[in-house]
Amino acid sequence: MMILRAPVVSLRSVGPDMYVLSLHAPQIAANVLPAQFLNIKATDGSEPLLRRPFSVYRTQGENVEILFNIVGAGTRILSRLRPGDLVDILGPLGCPFSLESDFRTAVLVGGGLGVAPFPHATNALSRSSRQIRTFLGARSSPHILRDHLQNVSVATDDGSEGYHGTVVALVRNALESGSIDRPKIFGCGPEPMLRALARAAIDLGIPCEVSLESVMACGIGICQGCPVERTGGEKKYSLICNEGTVFDARTIKFS
């Protein structure tokens, strides 16, 4: 975990209002694990005040990349960066996906921008002997980002590409068919999707990790601002930023 000012290497548009920002940050590129995130300060000033969390999308040599879409003021500022501009980053943060546990096929499930951690995860997995199946869901075809992924199946809300329906329905079908060898699910995306995914995983008795989001003030466990309700444990809440963002799906009490 460190704070540094990383120069912008490039910013490329990869879809409707979607960008990949590449930053030169060797210390982070060398260490960041799949599903870890960076907390980025978009301005020098007080507006927007807080850092903005983004998953690491990829590492490329000494560079780290994030994938983002324009949501509000912070991401708008990021979308105007130019090579050489300095970006203040705090990271790497959060606990990674457990890619070392006992499974044969990693089932990567991304909804919308939830695809972001999977290229880096794919890269890590491809160094092991495991299989990868990737399932992506999005509103419509132009929002699907297949780069740097393997064995991609697609679901779109409007049916403009792949399966017409939710990505969770698509994954459930695939898992129920039994064709996937010793699967473990890794999910990232909007909460309703993760809730449905957790439900499916529990129904089918398949291990499942989900990476959660929350508004964050600090990203490092000092503000207590990012709780998620857990099932069973002694504590009611865990902090998404440093006890997560990755949790065993069975332990999360989705709202």
Next chain:
Amino acid sequence: MMILRAPVVSLRSVGPDMYVLSLHAPQIAANVLPAQFLNIKATDGSEPLLRRPFSVYRTQGENVEILFNIVGAGTRILSRLRPGDLVDILGPLGCPFSLESDFRTAVLVGGGLGVAPFPHATNALSRSSRQIRTFLGARSSPHILRDHLQNVSVATDDGSEGYHGTVVALVRNALESGSIDRPKIFGCGPEPMLRALARAAIDLGIPCEVSLESVMACGIGICQGCPVERTGGEKKYSLICNEGTVFDARTIKFS
């Protein structure tokens, strides 16, 4: 007076931290008078919140130019503009210099960035049959901007160019020598300089107009935030933004 979003034509560096910003604003370029100003919104957001006032430096066909130096957040944002960016401007504002009154030589006196209104004033004057003498003061030589001016004499605090001392002392010498035909003084610059200039004008019985500055919230007379104390009149204060910025120097009670 209007609000419009004007595209940046160019931004050129003209000295240490000094820039000239050219904006395509035909409606303003056609009408703006010497010493009028524009109130410019540097961001879409709330930080900085208020507009920033800048004198019109020059008009060039359909373009208006402002001269500025980097002082704080607002001017820093301006210094990063690029051609095509849109800038939100409110103007033209304020009362202009009275260039039509009864004098033969316009004595233009600018301290620091107070030179800003004089290129536009010079252009207006050069269409009449009047003489122009220009006196510029600055910290040191690199801060002197002689472009688009006529008959320039220079004073610097450090003696690196021209007269070693204040621009007011230089003007006083020139006026006392009697060599200037039926002069009228037009001053713009920091308050201490204008105070000294007003003193000199009164001593020598020469008409003098000064363009004053103030923090401004609105620039159009609705916030009452920009008072200057007057001598004599029924009202104690006048508003710099719309009763000025130009005042007869004798009527100002300098602080």
Next chain:
Amino acid sequence: MQVHIGSLTLRNPVLAASGTFGYGDECKELVDVNGLGGIVTKSLSLKPRDGNPPARIVETASGMLNSIGLANVGVDRFIAEKLPYLRTLSTAVIANIAASTVDEYCAVLSLLEAQEGIGAYEINVSCPNVKEGGLSFGTNVAMTAQITRRLRPLTKKPLILKLTPNVTNVGEFARAVEGEGADAVSLINTVVGMAVDARKKSPKLSTVTGGLSGPAIKPIALAKVYEASKAVKIPLIGIGGIMTAEDAVEFLLVGASAVQVGTANFIDPATGLTVATGMARWCEQQGVARVADLTGALEVSTEFSVLRTWL
């Protein structure tokens, strides 16, 4: 888009706030003033006021401090020079009144009451009470109630009390003026604040402290309006940091029937218009039939409907 404040009907819920739109004529080149729900005048005092010495304005993070000193033309010149123009408008004109004694509030209102063209009165109680050593009327419930009690018989027009946020419990003030017959409450006036020039070791405002306004105070204003809405039944007018139609909708949801746009006018005097048209569009998009349906429509789960909790 109509809303009602007592007997006054506003064509839309967006007013220009006192002190941020002059007397309505300064902006006519820039704004179709009749597109507003109404204009609240700069506070009017019995005698003209020159205002405070400079500096009167300081910018702060997403806000500004002002210490104008209630510079205004005084009620007589207002009647002679400003009201004739305001009478030509088809939008509501609300006269805002300031004073340093209760008698003076009454005197100003009586002078205005004799005139045509004023739709309602807004009473600025954030004024120094000279009889109490300059302490603001508006921070004392009894004084605020007394002002209302004395003014109420003097007019049949809507009487709007404009409350200050610089009190522990704004609900108490709202309740007090409701009890004395006020038709509505507007809030918030500015929040007491201060700025310092570290190098000069001096306050940035000539009066040391001033009033904070702008987006920085919007969260405070929303909480105060919400608190007042739990205390009274009379209409509320929400004020504080409104820049967009969405901001205005937020104030309606927490209980306001109308809003006022203040500081935003300094950035663009047409903000009130864009807020009003934006609200109309917003209602259409969100399937809200009448803008008045938004008032108090905030959905609060009962479990956490308490105002005071552990932070």
Next chain:
Amino acid sequence: MQVHIGSLTLRNPVLAASGTFGYGDECKELVDVNGLGGIVTKSLSLKPRDGNPPARIVETASGMLNSIGLANVGVDRFIAEKLPYLRTLSTAVIANIAASTVDEYCAVLSLLEAQEGIGAYEINVSCPNVKEGGLSFGTNVAMTAQITRRLRPLTKKPLILKLTPNVTNVGEFARAVEGEGADAVSLINTVVGMAVDARKKSPKLSTVTGGLSGPAIKPIALAKVYEASKAVKIPLIGIGGIMTAEDAVEFLLVGASAVQVGTANFIDPATGLTVATGMARWCEQQGVARVADLTGALEVSTEFSVLRTWL
């Protein structure tokens, strides 16, 4: 750079504010904690607290609202798990205490008093008083005085009362706790505020209202500290929106002897250090011999030294 708060000497005037620096160990990878003047712990309650449901945080213009619900490990686990690390530090450790009854404040303080390694206590009175239907202790002068009176005999260490800004007259509260023997006053805690999701028609925080902090509130905090400084002689600790050394100097000028950095830690936990080193540099550049010389050094022209004027 030394300053004194009662019998406690701080190596420099910059503390980390309660709730914004955890228990000191979370940031040790990023910050040389001993470079701070001291650390104020997260508020400690008698029993561990889980905190409020999400959402606990909302960003606002140049500020943020929080409604953490005082999530903390409780005093026992603090003593067992957090204090041992804090004891290894050479900087001052100030334990912040929260409670919902006066007895509970006393109980927590007594448990801590039995331990080594705590330099002073800061009492968070912005807590719901269960015996008064949840109304905050800190908005009631008598309650605030009573807490001080009850705690004072329990310790010889500096007792710092942390005041809430959500009151009409903070000077009155400062005077009351000074009268009961408090060694210092720290202010301000967060300002009550609220945020609304217009589309969802619901509050953005699960608890409806929350506490506003960050640069947006700096002007309010400066005014409150200035007001308190006119009311009492005991040292003041200034808090609210401090991001830079210049901000900190402003608080000293209006009367503070030390400052706390809060929200800024979320953006960079090293802010306290950069503020402290920046203040040292600032003093050098401005020819200020000792940082303590800045306390109350604001030059106010007598003509406008009144707090309450016409705005």
